[in-house]
Amino acid sequence: MKPATSSAETPLLTEELGAPPARPNPKLLLSSQLIFNIGFYSVVPFIALTMANDFAMSAVAIGVVLGARTFAQQGMFLAGGAISDRWGARYTMVAGCVVRVCGYLLLAAADNFNLFLAGAIVTGIGGALFSPALESLVAAAEERRAPSGKHRPTLFASLVIVGEFGAVAGPLLGSLLLGFGFEVSLYVASGIFAIMALIFWRFLPRDGKRGHDHLKSVPKHQLLACLRDKRFVAFACFFSVSLLAHNQLYFGLPVELRRSGLDAGALGFVFAYASLLTVTLQWPIAKLMRRFGERNALTLGLSLKATGFAAVAVLATQPPIATVPVLPALALVTGLCLGNMCATPTAMRLVMDFAGGRPTGAYYGLLASCGGAMVLIGNTAMAPLYEFADQSSTAAGSPWLFTGVLAVVSAVAIRRFLPVANQAKVIS
Numbered sequence: 001m002k003p004a005t006s007s008a009e010t011p012l013l014t015e016e017l018g019a020p021p022a023r024p025n026p027k028l029l030l031s032s033q034l035i036f037n038i039g040f041y042s043v044v045p046f047i048a049l050t051m052a053n054d055f056a057m058s059a060v061a062i063g064v065v066l067g068a069r070t071f072a073q074q075g076m077f078l079a080g081g082a083i084s085d086r087w088g089a090r091y092t093m094v095a096g097c098v099v100r101v102c103g104y105l106l107l108a109a110a111d112n113f114n115l116f117l118a119g120a121i122v123t124g125i126g127g128a129l130f131s132p133a134l135e136s137l138v139a140a141a142e143e144r145r146a147p148s149g150k151h152r153p154t155l156f157a158s159l160v161i162v163g164e165f166g167a168v169a170g171p172l173l174g175s176l177l178l179g180f181g182f183e184v185s186l187y188v189a190s191g192i193f194a195i196m197a198l199i200f201w202r203f204l205p206r207d208g209k210r211g212h213d214h215l216k217s218v219p220k221h222q223l224l225a226c227l228r229d230k231r232f233v234a235f236a237c238f239f240s241v242s243l244l245a246h247n248q249l250y251f252g253l254p255v256e257l258r259r260s261g262l263d264a265g266a267l268g269f270v271f272a273y274a275s276l277l278t279v280t281l282q283w284p285i286a287k288l289m290r291r292f293g294e295r296n297a298l299t300l301g302l303s304l305k306a307t308g309f310a311a312v313a314v315l316a317t318q319p320p321i322a323t324v325p326v327l328p329a330l331a332l333v334t335g336l337c338l339g340n341m342c343a344t345p346t347a348m349r350l351v352m353d354f355a356g357g358r359p360t361g362a363y364y365g366l367l368a369s370c371g372g373a374m375v376l377i378g379n380t381a382m383a384p385l386y387e388f389a390d391q392s393s394t395a396a397g398s399p400w401l402f403t404g405v406l407a408v409v410s411a412v413a414i415r416r417f418l419p420v421a422n423q424a425k426v427i428s
Contacts, residue, residue, distance in 0.1 A: 026141045026155060028203060030162045032093075032134060032196070037163045039192035040127075041170025042177065043104065043185055044069070045271060048254045050182045051116060059255065061113050063383035065120045066251050067376040072124025073131075074243060074372025078226075081132035081365025089133035090204040096133070097197035100126025101190045108186040126193075131368070136361040139352050156348040157286035160341070161279055168275035175268035225355075226363045232354040235417040236370040239298075239347050241410035243371030244378040245305045245403055246336055249274070251379055251386070252399060253329060256312060258390045260325040270329050277337045285341045294346050295415045301343025302411035308335015309404030313397035316389060332400075339407075353419040378403070 048066060051057040084092040103123030110116045142155045177185040226232055249271075257266050289297035311331035321327055347367070355363045385399035 026138070026158075029134060029138050029141065030155075030158055032200070033159050033163045034166045035192060035196055035199075036130065036134075037166025038170045038173065039100075039189045039196070041167045041271065042174035042192075043107070043170075043189045044123075045171055045250055045267060046174050046178055046182060046185065047107070047116075047120070048250060049267065052254070054182070055111070057113065057116075059386045060383045063251060063379045063386070065113070065116050066247070067379035068117055069120035069124040070243075070247055070379075071372040071376035072121040073127035074124075074368040074375065076125060076128035077132050077365035077368035077372065078362060079365065080128040080130075081136070081361035081363070083129065083361075084133035084136055085359035085361040089137050090200060092133040093130050093200045093204065094197045096126045096128070096130030097193045097200065098126070099129060100193045101197075102126075104186045104190045104193070108183040108190075128365075128368075132361045132365045135348065135364040136359070139348075139355075139360045139364075142349070143352065153283055153286035153290065154345055154349050156345040157282055159348075160345060161282045164275040164278035164282070168272055168279070171268045171271035175265060225358050226366045229354060231417050231420070232363070233366070233370075235347075235350075235354070235414065236367045237374075238410045238414040238417065239343075239367065240370040240374035241406050242302060242305065242340070242343055242347075243368070244374045245302075245309070245407055246340060247375045247379065248309075248403060249333070249336065252382075252389070252403075253332065255386050255389050256316065256329050256332065257326075259316060259392060259396060260320040260328065262325060262329075266326055266329070270326065270333055273330065274333045274337050277334065278341060281338070282341045282345075285338075286345050289342055289346055294350055295418055297342050297346040298414050299411045301339040301341070301346070302407050302414070304335050304339035304342065306335075306404045306407035306411065308332045308339070309400045309407065311335065313400035313404060316396040316400060317392065317394050319392050350419060378406070 047069075048062050051062050051065065052059075080092065080096070100123055103119050103121070103126055106115060106119030106122055108119075110119050138155050138159055173188070174185050177188055253270065254267060257263070257270075260266075289300075292300070308331060312328045315328040315331065348364075351360060351363045351367060382399045382402060385395075385402065388395040389399055390396075
């Protein structure tokens with residue numbers, strides 16, 4: 001299922017590939033993101049707590065498992081996007097749900113490092129199949145929307161908002177189910193993804209013979225054109241720091257909460273706060289960023305994330321504040337969420353410009369794959385630093401300072417690697 005085209009290459013591609021198959025309603029796509037995030041956030045934020053508290057595993061072991069999950073998902077998005085471009089979103093999204101169910105069942109059976117690692121990897125592969133297909137359908141729906149003003153927020157901003165509703169419900173559901181055991185959370189989440197697979201099979205458009213021929217006729221050189229676009233590869237590499245930063249909500253945040261003497265209940269509260277910020281502010285910030293310009297929006301977003309890390313780097317060196325022990329965690333989450341609201345919808349929309357009318361699945365896949373590689377490398381590098389971050393000391397600020405410096409470097413460098421058309425707009 002190929003997204004609609006919109007560039008100087010459009011006539012050529014239309015002639016080669018024929019008319020694209022029907023697209024699902026945007027409401028179905030947004031609802032899918034909501035359900036997906038409920039199933040995701042009811043499990044993943046609690047993997048680190050379970051490994052540490054129930055199985056006494058080290059920060060290094062936890063970092064490897066979380067990094068492997070992220071790399072298996074984000075790192076394999078390129079393959080998942082190419083599969084979606086080649087064979088269509090319906091089959092790819094159903095397969096992603098089934099694979100994720102298998103991964104959750106492996107995690108439910110896990111009682112050692114190897115099983116946690118295997119379950120995390122399989123879980124990630126499921127997401128690698130699902131997400132690029134969904135994003136390519138959202139991109140196609142965005143291209144087909146009736147114009148209503150230059151500064152209107154994109155469907156990607158709506159995707160973030162509905163995803164955050166799931167990110168609110170997911171941790172709350174996970175916190176509730178954790179009292180019955182982590183495996184119960186996994187069984188419930190498995191049921192959610194099984195239901196999603198049935199919904200996609202029933203309601204996503206069938207490709208049919210014409211659509212199947214359309215997908216098979218996509219030239220192979222079009223599927224991985226993103227790899228030959230040096231500007232996009234550089235853009236994806238610098239933007240990957242944004243995903244590494246956001247991933248610290250799952251890796252670094254539990255460490256900071258332990259340093260502050262807080263438990264799993266506080267983790268659920270912090271995630272609910274993050275979601276509340278995003279639900280209430282994403283739409284007005286998205287409108288503001290459309291006026292602000294893509295280059296400035298990306299720089300501002302990464303700079304806000306760096307500010308959140310700098311705040312924790314300073315506060316972690318001091319004893320927890322007795323009256324507000326959660327303050328460092330809230331400072332981190334505020335910076336990360338505000339930065340994400342500025343940068344992520346902007347970057348997702350820019351992918352359409354980079355693709356220039358070609359299938360977008362592989363482009364979104366490469367963007368996420370670079371992020372997955374950065375998370376695996378970054379978490380592995382920071383794991384020894386986090387070993388000293390659960391007690392207030394000068395060393396406790398080192399992992400936060402490290403990530404903050406990376407975010408600043410990325411904020412400065414990414415400005416040079418916008419799509420050529422957008423660079424021309426800035427110059428003019």
